[in-house]
Amino acid sequence: MDKTYDPKSIEARWCEAWETGGYYTPESVARLRGVDRTTLPPYCIMIPPPNVTGTLHMGHAFQHAVMDALTRYHRMRGFDTLWLPGTDHAGIATQMVVERQLAAQGIKRTDLGREKFLEKVWEWKEYSGGTITTQMRRMGNSVDWTRERFTMDEMLNKAVTEEFVRLYEEGLIYRGKRLVNWDPVLLTAISDLEVESREENGKLWHFRYPLADGSGHLVVATTRPETMLGDTAVAVHPDDERYRHLIGRTVELPLCDREIPIIGDTYVDREFGTGVVKITPAHDFNDYAVGQRHRLPILNVFTPTAHINDEAPAAYRGMDRYDARKRIVEDLEKLGLVEKIQDHKLMVPRGDRTGVVLEPFLTDQWFVNMKALAERALDAVRDGRMRFVPENWVNTYNQWLTNIQDWCISRNLWWGHRIPAWYDEAGTIYVGRSEAEVREKYASRLAPRASLKQDEDSFDTWFSSALWPFSTLGWPDKTDDLARYYPTSVLVTGFDIIFFWVARMAMMGLHFMGEVPFREVYITGLVRDAEGNKMSKSKGNILDPLDLVDGIGLEELVQKRTTGLMQPQMAAKIEAATRRQYPAGIEPVGVDALRFTFLALASTGRDIRFDASRASGYRNFCNKIWNAARFVLMNTEGKDCGIDPALPCELSTADRWIVSRLQRLEAEAAEHFRSYRFDLLAQALYQFIWNEYCDWYLELSKPALQQGDEAAQRGTRRTLVRVLEAALRLLHPLMPFITEEIWQRIAPLAGRSGPSIMLQDYPVSEPAKIDEAAEADIEWLKGFILGVRQIRGEMDIAPGKVLPLLIHNASASDCERLQRMDASIRFLARVETPRVLADGEAAPQAATALLGAMNLLVPMAGLIDKDAELARLAKQIAKLEGDLAKTEARVGNPNFAKAPEHVQQQTRDLAAKQRQDLVALRAQETRIRSL
Structure with missing residues (x-):
């Protein structure tokens, strides 16, 4: 073995060897082991598909470390193991990227037309789509690349079409005009997941709406004056004594020459504003519900680009919504109808892609009726067929499904699965798997040469992703993989998509397959920075996992974090913070150290505070293992390691102790895998390898190696290699590269052979070898x-x-x-x-x-110079007293409370340690004086 541990060369070599050797595919593993796959219990994980044009971020790296640990563990345990990879076409994100590229050339997608534009998207997908899969390979993810899927593959496209047609034929899908979250830049409906609601400063305008009979007016409070052009009622609480007598009468809608009714509805908050609210069913989700209850007209006054349309008075037509707002307020002031204007904080919905303020917009879309589907998904958790880890996340799942609304599944995009619906010239809808099927299916209603036009829209990405656990296995065809691996074993995902993905997969799996899509759902936390802040480009605290693996210089890191920031002041702030945090850049730690860091921090369901220094610490752990292996090899290679059972082996107390401790570790590892306590697993492995094996056993082995008789030396050499070999197998799912590299050298000495450690058995505890006396x-x-x-x-x-x-x-x-x-x-x-x-x-x-x-x-006689030792201690005590005084002065400073909490805590901890050290030094001084 090389003297120095070099992760980069090891990782590159084994990445290629594992994949080309077929060690990731179930068929190859079974063949190499000489077993019949069909006799093995199946174990399957589906990777949550990252965006095809994305890159690997810390959240991906964390979840992939968990999934790979589970995959390697079950593969070693003899399961027929499949970890299936894939990527998502990411409809909105990908279309935005390509449209921006075209815009830079002065081209609009409408200039190209649908087919030419989609050719450009596929070109971009081929160019950038392999980035994240290349990064996954670099991280050693043991996914079965031969089964890699893409949500726009023909097989998955067939599944999505089947999903839509069946649900439509069952009466669970319908087309209707309803309110949706509308992005006026992207010109599409978007899902709730893509809405970011932020508290922002705004205004609360109080307008007077005159009573139609001239007897007075009502004061209406609103945060969106421009929508008043679409008002179809004003509402009061039916029990509000101030206004109850006005219910049933009408007011004149200012600027619009219309009368609208005064209605009573318990939706109205009597304490907000004046207790009178305007009702605009076409431009507010709550107002829409009120309008449905009272059968109010629905008047849309916006165009798709959020300009005023021809349904509004002529003076405002064609104006941008905010220009119209300004003009409306000015016109009302001229009419004396502005009561007052107040500063007001409000939640503003913005699109996560464009950052633009979204509009509730009335448009024709496709919807799924969710109530019946949701009930089956709720039952699956109630009866234990699907379990959440940790269990508290089931409350989030249940809450959303209990209060579920119909799902808008159409998106006004060209990139995505096109909706398999056709329209004749009269607008009649025909749904089928193809136009040919439609013509055959509806032959009695269609003329032979009737003109049909396919729906221009595509599906919400989540509609295709909801099928992921079984569409990737071949559904709707009855494939061997589908029969073998569905239901899958576990889903590893974040809490933020329980509603939008986990629940929908549960609903679709139960509906189409009659069974849950996965037995367990392991919910991970978010990866935050060392101070607990969410990682984001705008905060300049993002970390690229491969920068930690391979290292990155300070200047390159600064450039990477500040590129794309528009405001120089923000860029300067991020640059300063980066230089302060990483003055020498980031030193490479290798894949194993990074993966182990993630797993060591993976407390069940809690967010991770990632500190790069922790990864550096586990890089030292890798060095420790490497050096221990070198020591073992120097003392065992070319020597008798007790493989021949006919030769006597004498085990020392230390040998029996480390073997006993190994049995306890093996039992502990099995339990931690079972309960998804990767943090406890990492802690147990670290403690055993670093402290018990490396720090103690290697030292305890030296007397026998150097002074023992032949049987004692043979016994210790056997214990050295067998315990190390077992420890490598225990550690392999968490640290695959270094364990493989060392195992190849150690395994023959321990009597084992095989092309890879990942094809070996995972160690199982033997209670008979536990030796309490030796311990x-x-x-x-x-x-x-x-x-x-x-x-x-x-x-x-x-x-x-x-x-x-x-x-x-x-x-x-x-x-x-x-x-x-x-x-x-x-x-x-x-x-x-x-x-x-x-x-x-x-x-x-x-x-x-x-x-x-x-x-x-x-x-002590003759061992120490008493006077010299007292002088040394006096110097140390004086220095420490000075350091403590400075630290206590910082804590006592009136401005100390203004420092960040983590800085305050670090300072208090330093003061406590300095006091403790001072007590120890003074006690030592007293002991020396007494000699």
Whole structure:
């Protein structure tokens, strides 16, 4: 093995070897193992499909680390394992990118026409679509690339068409004129998921609406004056004594020469504004519901681009909505109908793609009736067929399904699955899988050469994604994969799409397949920055996972974070923060360290605060494993490692201890995988490998390796390689690259063989090998050695100096262990053979440490220069007193409370540590003076 661990060269080599070797595909794995796939239990994960034109972000990297760990674990356990990859066509996002490219050339999509425009989109998809899959390969994701899917593939297009036709024929899909979230820039309806509601500063205008009989007026409060042109009523609460007597009368709608009724409806909040609200059914979702209850006319006064249309008075036609707002307020002021104008904070809905203010817009769209579908999805959770981890997320799922509204599935886009509906010249709708099917199906109603035009719109991306767990397996055809892998085993996804994707997959899976799409739903948190802020380009705190893997220089990182920011002031702020946080750029940590970081932070359902320094720490963990493997190989390669059972092997107490600890770890790992506690799994593996195997066992093995007889050496070498080999298999799902690289060297020494570690069995605990006596012995020995090391540290005695050691108040069991483990004590503690003081024997002046009731005594005579040590301690104490005074002054500063909370906490923690260290130094000074 190389002296230095170099993750980049290892990762590149194994990425290619794993994929070309077929280790990711179920068929190849079964063939290599020599087993019949059909006899194995299936295990399947569908990747949540990222946008085809996107790039890998921290959220992807986190979730992929979880999915790959589960996949590799179950593959090693002998399951017929499939992790199926794919990407989403991302209708709005992709069409926007291509339209912007064309706009830069002075071309509109309408100039090209639908077919030519779609050719441009496919060209862009081919150019940029492989970016995220290349990045996934770089991260070592063991997905079955031979089954890779794209939501616009012919197979999936067939599934979406089938979905629509069947639901339409069952009466669950209809076309109607209803309010939708409308983006006046994209000129399409968008889903609730694509709406970002932000609190913004606005105005609350109070307008006078004259009573039609001339007896007075009502004051109406509104935040959107331009919509008054479409008012069809004003409403009051039926129990409001101020206005109850006016219900049934009419008011004159200012500027419009129309009378509209005064209605009573409990929707009205008597405490808001004046207690009188205008009702505009075509431009407000709540007003639409009120209008339906009272059978009010629905008057749309906007064009698709949010300009005033011809339904409004002539003075405002063609005006932009905000220009019209300004003119309306001016005209009302001239008429003396403005009561007052107040500053007002309100929630403003904006499109997440364009940032433009959205309009509730009345338009013809396709809808799915959701009530019946939702009830079955609710039942699946109630009866336990589908389980959420953690369980509390089921409340979010249930709440949305219980209050579900019909789903607008059409989008006014060209890029996407085109709706399989045709219209004749009279506007009659015909639905079928193709125009030929339509003509055959409706032959009795259509003339042979009747002109038919296909619907111009496409489906909401979520409509196709709702089929993902089974369309990717071949549905509507009855394929072997569909029969084998559906229902899938687990979905790994974020809480933010429980409504929009998880619930819809549940509904469609139950409706079309008669079974839930996945048995368990593991909900992850968001990946935030070290201070807990959401990562975003506008905040300049995003991290590219591959920048952490491969490293990035400071200047390149600054440029990457500030590119595209329009405001120089914002760019300067982000640049300063980046230079402060990463003064030397980001050092490479490798894939394994990054993946382990994500998993170590993956507390169930909680957001992750990602700190790059944590990844650097796990890079050190990789170094630790690498160096441990080099030590093992230097002591075992070319030597007898106990493979031949005919030759005697003598296991030391340390050997039996580490084997016993391994059994406990194996049982713990199985439980943590079962409960999705990746944080506890990572912690357990780290503790065992770093602390127990590397720090303790490798040291404990040295006496036997250097001084033991042949059987003892053989036993220790066997234990060294077998425990390391098992630990590598335990760690492999979390750190695939370094474990594969080392395993190839260690496995033959441990009596194992095979082309890859991922095709090996995952270790299973053997309770018979748990040795509680050996564990107790080694815990005693560790305490003994740490006691001696404590004395060395306190007395500033060189680690290599052999010390005399006296034992006071030793029990019979202590004495037995002292004698039995004398070689290990002398070797590891660097002491002479300990001498037990006789009863009543006076102890000399000595530094002491306690191990239970037993005292470890190191006589100080001749070991240290008392005066020099006191002078050294005095200098340390003085410096620490000065540092503590400065820290306490910062905490006591009146401006300290203005600092960020994490800065305040760090300062308080520093002060506490400095006080603790000062107490320890003063105690040490007292001990030295007493010698």
